[in-house]
Amino acid sequence: MKKILILANNSIGLYNFRFELIKELINQKYEVYFSVPEQLDDEKVQLIIKAGAQHIETYINRRGINPFEDWKLIKDYKKIIKEVNPDLILTYTIKPNIYGTYAAKTTDVPVIMNITGIGTSLTNSKLKKIVINLYKYACKKAKFVFFQNKSNYNLFISNNMVNPNKTIVLPGSGVNTNRFMPVSKIKRDEKVRFLFIGRLMKEKGIEEYLGVADTLSKKYKNIEFQILGPIEEEKYKVNMLNNKNKQIKYLGVSNDVRNEIREVDCIVNPSHHEGMSNVLLESAAMGKPLIASNIPGCKEIIDDGQNGYLFEVKSAKSLKKTLIQFIELDKNDKENMGKKARIKVEDEFDRSLVINEYTKVINYIIKGGKNELI
Structure with missing residues (x-):
């Protein structure tokens, strides 16, 4: 053998x-x-x-x-x-x-x-x-x-x-499109939930995400910013422990990210560099709209304006503008983005x-x- x-x-x-x-x-x-x-x-x-x-x-x-x-x-x-x-x-x-x-x-x-x-x-x-x-x-x-x-x-x-x-x-x-499939949320309310999945470190864009989350949560009361992943750099541990903003939630780590992806409306990947973002692939397979840095490893997965949005890498200003654009979409447009995300993954990334x-x-x-x- x-x-x-x-x-x-x-x-x-x-x-x-x-x-x-x-x-x-x-x-x-x-x-x-x-x-x-x-x-x-x-x-x-x-x-x-x-x-x-x-x-x-x-x-x-x-x-x-x-x-x-x-x-x-x-x-x-x-x-x-x-x-x-x-x-x-x-x-x-x-x-x-x-x-x-x-x-x-x-x-x-x-x-x-x-x-x-x-x-x-x-x-x-x-x-x-x-x-x-x-x-x-x-x-x-x-x-x-x-x-x-x-x-x-x-x-x-x-x-x-x-x-x-x-x-x-x-x-x-x-991505295993049989394992990552669209499923209905358990929670049903009017909140728009964003999810960051990744190691908490500067290169993953967590600073931009947290900064924009803090700003937008003051403008919109019906939004929530979630963070899922291990803390790679110590300063972010302090940040998570001292967080007083109830619209920003650190979820820790997960044995099965499908549980967390299922309950949100959009995945945000503000990474500074990627090989090919598995977070985006898995989330798209579950029918979620995507927002990510306009970098190799993300831009191949997102057709801007179709299954999500791309923003300027390392730019909190660009990320903020893009998140607002998504927040103000109507429900049907958000759902259609998710459907297109699933179709693209099935066709190109199985x-x-x-x-x-x-x-x-x-x-x-x-x-x-x-x-x-x-």
């Missing part, structure tokens, strides 16, 4: 966005191993194990830049590759992409890399040159590279970081499209593809 090793930086993302792929690989008689930092008793780890995959716990500091930690991660990956002896390695996110490929270089095990987003490390970070060089090396060694949006692809091509003949641009991670591309490339490589995929 052929073995596939997956290197990822957390179990939640692996389960939420790759679970169907893992199940399909197991159905195709591959032996699947997955490396994540979470322990055996983690809920998502257990769900992946029950599907038939084998768990490997590997410490990884997702945002850290300690070279000693990163060198240890490379050594851990080398050890895992030696012990598992996989026929193919799949990597996701920057550290598994770069260090996993580096660890695999002496073994001749082919690597399929997925550029899930570029983050600040390739935009305005002091590490930009270093990261570009690291990615150049990794992409050269990788057998195949998937991108989640055209903008990220163009960045890599323009910087000569990857050979275009071994790349494909996917529709993000796709997860089956992603799984088909992955299995095609995986089977090609394992069954003897020598050069580029034709």
